[in-house]
Amino acid sequence: MAGLAAAVRIGEAGIPVDLFSLVPVKRSHSVCAQGGINACNDVARQQGYSEYEHFDETIYGGDYLADQHPVLEMANWAPRIIDLLDRMGVPFNRTAEGFRDLRLFGGSLFKRTHFAGATTGQQLIYALDEQVRRYEVEGKVAKYEFWEFLGPVLDDGRCVGIVAQDLRTMQVRSFPADAVVIATGGCGLVYGKSTNSIMCTGAAAARCFKAGVWYANPEMIQVHPTAIPGADKLRLMSESARGEGGRVWVPRKKGDPRAPREIPDPDRYYFLEEKYPKYGNIVPRDIATREIFDICVNQGLGIHGENSVYLDLTHKEPEYLTKKLGGILEIYEKFVGVDPRHEPMKIFPAVHYSMGGLWTQYTKGRYNPAQALEKHRSGSAPPIGSEVGLGMAPGEINNMQTNIQGLYAFGEVNFAYHGANRLGANALLSCIFDGLFCGVSVSNYLRDGAPAKKPAESVSKTPFDAAAKAEEVRFKAFLDGASKGEPDAKTNPYIIHKELGQEMTAACTVVKSAPRLQQCRAKLAELRERFRSVRAADAATWTNQSLSYTRAVGDMLLVADAICLGGLERRESRGAHYRTDFPDRDDANFMKTTLTKYDAASERLSIEFVPIDGSLVKPTARTYGKVEKKDEDSKAPPKPAMARV
Amino acid sequence: MTTTAPSPKGFSPVRAAPKPGRTVLFRIKRCEGPGKPSRWETFAVPIERGANVISCLQAIAANPVTIEGKKSTPVVWDAGCLEEVCGACTMVINGKVRQSCSCLIDAYAPSEGDTVTLEPMAKFPVIRDLWVDRSRLFDALKRVRAWVPIDGTYYLGQGPREKPRSQETRYKLSECMSCGCCLDACPQFVLEPDAAKWSTSFIGAHAISQARLFNMHETGKVLTGERLDSLMGHGGISDCGNAQNCVKVCPKSIPLTESIAAIGRAVTIHSFARYFRD
Numbered sequence: 001m002a003g004l005a006a007a008v009r010i011g012e013a014g015i016p017v018d019l020f021s022l023v024p025v026k027r028s029h030s031v032c033a034q035g036g037i038n039a040c041n042d043v044a045r046q047q048g049y050s051e052y053e054h055f056d057e058t059i060y061g062g063d064y065l066a067d068q069h070p071v072l073e074m075a076n077w078a079p080r081i082i083d084l085l086d087r088m089g090v091p092f093n094r095t096a097e098g099f100r101d102l103r104l105f106g107g108s109l110f111k112r113t114h115f116a117g118a119t120t121g122q123q124l125i126y127a128l129d130e131q132v133r134r135y136e137v138e139g140k141v142a143k144y145e146f147w148e149f150l151g152p153v154l155d156d157g158r159c160v161g162i163v164a165q166d167l168r169t170m171q172v173r174s175f176p177a178d179a180v181v182i183a184t185g186g187c188g189l190v191y192g193k194s195t196n197s198i199m200c201t202g203a204a205a206a207r208c209f210k211a212g213v214w215y216a217n218p219e220m221i222q223v224h225p226t227a228i229p230g231a232d233k234l235r236l237m238s239e240s241a242r243g244e245g246g247r248v249w250v251p252r253k254k255g256d257p258r259a260p261r262e263i264p265d266p267d268r269y270y271f272l273e274e275k276y277p278k279y280g281n282i283v284p285r286d287i288a289t290r291e292i293f294d295i296c297v298n299q300g301l302g303i304h305g306e307n308s309v310y311l312d313l314t315h316k317e318p319e320y321l322t323k324k325l326g327g328i329l330e331i332y333e334k335f336v337g338v339d340p341r342h343e344p345m346k347i348f349p350a351v352h353y354s355m356g357g358l359w360t361q362y363t364k365g366r367y368n369p370a371q372a373l374e375k376h377r378s379g380s381a382p383p384i385g386s387e388v389g390l391g392m393a394p395g396e397i398n399n400m401q402t403n404i405q406g407l408y409a410f411g412e413v414n415f416a417y418h419g420a421n422r423l424g425a426n427a428l429l430s431c432i433f434d435g436l437f438c439g440v441s442v443s444n445y446l447r448d449g450a451p452a453k454k455p456a457e458s459v460s461k462t463p464f465d466a467a468a469k470a471e472e473v474r475f476k477a478f479l480d481g482a483s484k485g486e487p488d489a490k491t492n493p494y495i496i497h498k499e500l501g502q503e504m505t506a507a508c509t510v511v512k513s514a515p516r517l518q519q520c521r522a523k524l525a526e527l528r529e530r531f532r533s534v535r536a537a538d539a540a541t542w543t544n545q546s547l548s549y550t551r552a553v554g555d556m557l558l559v560a561d562a563i564c565l566g567g568l569e570r571r572e573s574r575g576a577h578y579r580t581d582f583p584d585r586d587d588a589n590f591m592k593t594t595l596t597k598y599d600a601a602s603e604r605l606s607i608e609f610v611p612i613d614g615s616l617v618k619p620t621a622r623t624y625g626k627v628e629k630k631d632e633d634s635k636a637p638p639k640p641a642m643a644r645v
Numbered sequence: 646m647t648t649t650a651p652s653p654k655g656f657s658p659v660r661a662a663p664k665p666g667r668t669v670l671f672r673i674k675r676c677e678g679p680g681k682p683s684r685w686e687t688f689a690v691p692i693e694r695g696a697n698v699i700s701c702l703q704a705i706a707a708n709p710v711t712i713e714g715k716k717s718t719p720v721v722w723d724a725g726c727l728e729e730v731c732g733a734c735t736m737v738i739n740g741k742v743r744q745s746c747s748c749l750i751d752a753y754a755p756s757e758g759d760t761v762t763l764e765p766m767a768k769f770p771v772i773r774d775l776w777v778d779r780s781r782l783f784d785a786l787k788r789v790r791a792w793v794p795i796d797g798t799y800y801l802g803q804g805p806r807e808k809p810r811s812q813e814t815r816y817k818l819s820e821c822m823s824c825g826c827c828l829d830a831c832p833q834f835v836l837e838p839d840a841a842k843w844s845t846s847f848i849g850a851h852a853i854s855q856a857r858l859f860n861m862h863e864t865g866k867v868l869t870g871e872r873l874d875s876l877m878g879h880g881g882i883s884d885c886g887n888a889q890n891c892v893k894v895c896p897k898s899i900p901l902t903e904s905i906a907a908i909g910r911a912v913t914i915h916s917f918a919r920y921f922r923d
Contacts, residue, residue, distance in 0.1 A: 009798055029726065133787060498707075537709060543776065
């Protein structure tokens with residue numbers, strides 16, 4: 001999504017764009033986003049809401065880890081972005097009068113979420129895909145689909161192009177470019193199974209990281225409490241199921257073999273209701289996630305000894321459920337083959353989003369109060385308006401540029417907006433905002449920056465040839481490994497990946513501790529060692545998917561190490577990062593960005609903590625006070641029973 | 646849905662659990678690349694709980710040994726979201742074109758030793774194994790100018806207001822994920838590897854439906870004439886044989902035949918208007 005928005009914006013400026021993607025861009029992971037996209041709107045504004053409050057919610061939701069200026073600019077742009085998408089033809093849900101309809105979403109007291117049925121992400125990316133197709137016809141954008149990014153080409157510390165491989169012919173070649181935008185999303189596959197699409201390996205980010213780009217806040221990984229465990233992936237189950245009275249339980253007896261309906265009430269352990277009599281099943285997301293995890297992983301009480309608990313709606317009338325929750329229940333039925341109206345659903349938390357990512361810069365805008373303000377009181381008058389340029393300075397060439405000149409990172413792959421925890425319906429916003437707002441920065445870099453003096457085309461061929469050559473050598477080495485014969489369990493990339501996923505899920509998700517993280521690092525070292533003699537399962541020189549996968553496994557091992565090390569070094573709890581040995585937030589030492597660097601010579605990671613810019617709003621405890629229960633979806637009215645077709 | 650009525654996929658919501666740990670055979674049509682002969686290989690896969698075709702192909706990749714004990718290679722196939730919203734993992738399963746992610750093994754092969762047959766889509770050139778080249782499908786979207794020609798991305802205020810009914814219709818049409826099921830099932834849509842011939846070959850139901858989608862939009866409308874022009878000639882709407890297979894196989898239940906009828910009427914009116922104008 002971020003990449004398409006950037007392509008449209010940069011293409012519009014008359015700059016030729018080459019778009020590289022592992023998949024046809026229309027099939028990108030953004031299609032999975034369901035809920036919506038946040039923006040202040042006319043109705044909410046009259047009720048007291050403002051762009052500033054959206055900014056404040058995002059900072060608070062992110063537990064004061066995000067640099068504040070970029071978040072302010074994003075919130076201020078949100079209404080403009082909705083209007084643009086509307087003009088592009090996104091079928092946003094409508095009111096009787098034909099205005100855009102709104103829904104309530106996590107972290108806000110106001111209706112500020114725009115949506116298109118139950119597939120908002122799909123609809124948004126389609127609108128951008130259509131504009132890109134139009135530009136393709138007009139010759140402004142050239143697509144390279146089924147091409148894999150292998151790394152940036154650097155010359156004199158500046159990014160002058162990329163090396164990529166055609167996944168059909170397996171041809172490796174370099175492409176000169178005056179600027180490169182990385183918009184490759186998250187890294188859920190590092191955890192084996194997650195809610196992410198199959199290509200979300202984080203490999204592209206890892207390849208930039210290896211080339212010297214810094215990686216920030218890797219440990220900030222969002223885990224959603226209720227997902228449907230599947231043999232291939234984990235699919236989201238909306239929290240509105242709990243909001244509608246769903247009860248979470250496990251059999252009291254470890255490994256109870258009985259079917260759920262044969263287990264009488266006294267033999268059921270409604271652990272959320274017992275532990276939190278006040279809130280019961282609608283405790284906030286992070287608590288629900290931690291408790292479910294604890295029940296299964298630490299206490300071994302999961303259903304049939306596996307990692308799942310029941311989410312039970314069977315005490316409700318089927319007709320009522322269909323009316324209130326039809327759309328989401330159909331997803332369960334489609335992928336599990338069981339009707340949740342009659343049989344309890346099996347759910348488990350799942351890795352969902354990476355708040356961390358490639359480190360990026362920005363230039364502050366005009367709003368710089370003498371001292372940071374207190375937390376915004378919901379519904380009160382905002383201290384400032386929403387003019388462009390208050391948060392970030394528009395068009396400055398360093399906006400969302402990494403530490404390598406000419407190399408930009410947009411969307412989930414950067415670390416800029418969501419701090420330690422992302423609010424629902426802010427992801428689509430940050431992607432499109434990056435593309436539109438920072439796309440101009442890219443255009444300006446071409447006009448005013450290094451490429452103006454020395455275009456990439458005029459750089460000597462040496463770095464391009466060398467980069468392509470190095471990747472060809474790596475490719476050949478994998479091929480040679482594949483032809484050496486059958487892999488054993490130790491050198492099988494699929495098994496290495498499986499073990500990686502299991503280890504990361506156990507150590508680096510919901511509950512972390514120093515001993516477990518150290519154990520995880522040791523395991524990662526073992527996996528890296530085994531990967532040195534990895535055997536790809538296919539020696540073909542045509543459309544060798546297995547090889548591309550194997551290469552990505554190597555990259556995932558690196559991302560995993562950064563996630564683990566960041567988790568170890570951040571000796572506090574903040575947002576999605578929870579340490580049992582340091583359960584409190586520690587602003588004095590850790591209201592700082594985790595900056596991870598890779599040293600190519602020693603192949604080692606190093607970490608430092610650099611202060612964030614929190615000059616706009618003072619931090620307060622992120623308790624959601626007594627409205628905690630109202631946090632996230634549990635406050636939202638039940639989702640309408642949307643026809644999911 | 647009631648407790649007893651079987652769902653469209655052929656399993657009832659409440660039923661005896663298929664035997665866990667059973668082995669299912671996957672008979673897979675393999676091909677090393679364009680112009681290469683195809684062959685069949687069969688793999689025995691132990692079925693884990695909740696298995697679908699994707700997880701079984703992943704299991705084969707980790708241990709690609711056929712039932713004859715012959716070492717083979719991981720099967721090549723296209724996949725993405727695994728939630729039936731991206732359209733990537735379309736293939737022909739037991740003779741029917743569909744997404745492999747939503748194809749649950751418990752429903753397709755509930756018993757020990759059952760066979761699931763996987764073939765690539767028939768109407769697109771095979772790249773390798775189950776992966777086909779669907780660029781023609783996306784090319785068709787260019788032919789019908791499937792976009793809203795906005796003035797640019799600078800701020801120009803809101804889009805047009807729209808009645809809920811119109812939005813509901815457009816949303817439905819806009820759920821098309823370009824999977825290609827409607828094309829694979831269409832008798833009029835035939836395999837055509839030569840890109841030069843695409844512009845005169847049948848464009849397919851998906852693109853006709855997209856033309857309708859954009860003709861409905863207040864701004865998208867301005868290209869109606871061009872869209873209808875592109876659907877008037879060879880390979881346009883008159884090539885549709887009304888077999889109605891498209892609507893039956895559409896995983897998103899998009900009313901493709903309604904779209905074809907609507908565009909058919911629009912083309913007729915458009916051609917009359919053009920006849921009298923010229």
